[in-house]
Every structure is written in C-alpha cells, then in structure tokens.
C-alpha cells in the first residue's frame with residue numbers, strides 16, 4: 001500500500017470515529033426524559049432530577065468541544081505531515097533509535113497534556129464545582145499532575161523502551177516476548193496497585209471497628225469468604241462521587257471503600273455493595289477479565305507485528321525515513337476500528353457480569369438493600385437514567401440503573 005493510501009485510510013478512520021461518537025452523544029442526549037417519570041419519582045426529588053438532566057447536557061456539550069478540538073488538531077497534524085516534521089526536528093540530536101523514540105513520545109505526550117490542561121481545569125473547577133461534586137484543591141490538582149508525569153515517565157518509559165528494544169533487535173517476532181512481558185506486568189500491577197500506586201494519590205486506612213466492620217465480618221463468615229483486608233480511601237479529597245472496588249488477586253486482595261460511600265449509605269446497603277463485589281470474585285469475573293485482556297493484547301501485538309516494520313507507515317505520516325515510533329502511531333490509528341469493536345464486546349461481557357454479581361448479592365445477602373444502594377449512588381452521582389440503547393451498547397460497562405433494578409426485582 002502506498003503512503004498516500006495509508007494516510008487516506010487513517011484520515012477516513014479518525015473522521016468516521018469522530019462523527020460516530022458525536023452521533024451517539026447526540027441521540028443519547030435526545031433520549032433523556034425531561035419530566036420526572038413516575039417510576040423514578042419514588043427515589044428522585046424533582047429538583048435533583050432536573051439537575052441531573054442539566055448535568056448530562058453540560059457534560060455532553062463539553063465533551064463535544066474537547067473531542068472537536070482534539071479531532072481537528074489530529075486531522076491537521078496528519079494531513080500536513082506534522083508527525084514526520086517533529087521527527088525531523090528531533091532526529092539530528094539523537095543518534096540512538098530508542099532514545100529518539102522515547103524523547104519523541106515524551107514530547108508528544110507532554111505537549112498534548114499541556115494543551116488539555118485548560119479543559120481539565122474547566123471540567124474540574126467549573127462544571128464539577130457547579131454541580132457540587134468538586135473537592136479538588138489547586139494544590140491537589142498540581143500534585144496529581146506531577147505524580148502522573150512521574151508515573152508516565154517511569155512505567156510508560158520502561159514499557160515503551162522494552163517494546164522498541166524488542167522490535168529493533170528481534171524484528172517481527174518481538175510480539176511474543178512483549179506479550180509475555182505485558183502479561184507479567186498486568187499481573188504485577190494488579191497485585192500491587194493498592195500498595196504501591198494508590199497510596200501516591202490517596203490515603204488508605206483500615207476500616208475501624210464498629211457496626212459496619214462487624215456486619216461485614218458476619219457476612220464474610222456466612223459465605224465463607226475472607227474479607228479481612230478492608231480499607232477506606234479518602235475519595236472526598238477530590239470529589240463527592242462515591243465508589244467501591246476490589247483490588248489484587250489471591251491472598252493479597254483488598255476491598256476499598258470510598259469514605260463518600262460510607263458517609264451516604266446504611267450498613268445494610270454497604271454490605272450489599274460488598275456482596276455484589278464478592279459476586280464478581282465468586283463468579284470468576286476477575287480471572288475472566290484478566291484472561292480476556294491478555295488475549296486481546298496478544299491479538300493486537302500480532303497484528304502490530306505484521307505492520308511495524310513497513311516503511312510506508314512512517315512515510316504516510318510525512319516522515320522522510322522509517323521510524324519505529326512513527327509506525328507505532330500509524331498503527332495505533334489504523335487499529336482504532338478493531339479496538340472499538342473489542343471494547344464493545346468487553347462491555348457486553350461486563351454488563352452480563354454485573355447482572356450476575358447483583359444476583360449473587362441478592363442470593364447471599366439482600367436484593368432490596370442493593371437496590372436501595374444503587375438508587376442512592378445513581379442519584380448522588382447524577383447518573384443518566386434514560387441513556388439511549390445504542391449508547392449503552394457501545395459505551396456502558398454497567399447496565400443502566402432501571403434495567404438493574406428491574407432484574408433484581410425479578411429475582
């Protein structure tokens with residue numbers, strides 16, 4: 001394929017993706033119900049409901065602006081050979097191919113992040129603030145940024161360096177070795193996320209003795225599932241939005257509850273949320289998710305290996321010679337449609353798993369308490385109650401609230 005054809009395909013892909021996403025956003029916004037529906041009135045105050053509709057609208061508009069800016073920037077950069085131009089600027093200073101690639105990606109990452117900072121600031125300190133979610137201070141925002149850069153340089157640099165080293169030294173067969181490395185890394189990251197990464201950003205404290213802890217211990221004994229690593233995280237440092245999750249595998253697994261979740265829910269509701277999380281474990285969703293992600297990575301790396309040494313990819317981006325880093329960018333863009341399809345399949349499986357976990361919580365604990373917790377979470381987070389089915393199909397990893405309540409009620 002000639003460089004011109006490759007560039008045309010890339011431009012068509014990013015344009016189609018942009019239009020597709022904007023259409024989805026649009027029909028999703030249109031599917032909202034503006035009058036408070038009767039089925040919702042029991043747990044939603046009218047004022048809060050109106051606020052949630054307005055929140056959806058503001059979020060959609062904001063996401064349209066950010067995507068449009070990023071689409072136009074990418075389109076122009078590609079159409080005028082900007083990626084190749086940056087390569088020519090940097091190349092004279094670095095005669096080591098891996099170093100050149102790391103600096104290239106570093107520069108690209110840093111510049112694009114700087115350009116998105118105004119949008120992040122607006123989102124956090126204007127939109128989230130207006131709807132009463134924001135708790136982030138300027139200090140936290142800056143500290144988060146710096147820590148994020150540090151992690152990107154450390155982890156991103158390490159993985160990228162390894163990938164480039166393998167490609168340049170082994171050639172097409174690099175993908176098998178890098179696949180193994182990624183699998184080990186994912187496992188490692190999963191095991192040590194709550195001990196190494198999370199404490200950089202949040203404070204984790206063991207759940208103190210009391211009614212909640214006793215209730216959790218009682219439940220844990222009844223289902224014969226050890227729940228002794230329960231931590232409370234200071235999510236309220238950044239936002240009023242609440243969450244809970246399991247992390248780690250085997251004996252190292254930890255349960256993390258947001259302080260915002262504890263504050264707004266009854267003991268029964270909290271145990272029901274935990275029971276749902278235990279359901280994910282018992283139904284092997286965690287292991288399944290891990291296996292699926294490893295297989296996906298393998299498929300992606302294999303396809304990448306067929307294209308990564310093709311000089312025309314670099315030329316398509318406006319370069320005068322082949323550069324593995326340029327080929328990686330071109331591959332990433334060409335892979336967009338496939339990764340989209342993979343994402344949709346992932347969401348289908350994830351939504352099915354959510355129903356199963358709800359079912360488990362209902363069977364081993366209390367479906368009503370779970371329903372009530374889900375309603376509260378949805379109201380407090382101003383979630384969209386009437387998303388368009390097409391939007392849900394593509395983007396939702398969890399079924400919409402009313403579908404979940406329905407399913408729990410039918411158990």
Ligand SMILES: [Zn+2]
Nearest residue numbers: 276280354357
């Ligand atoms: Zn879940």
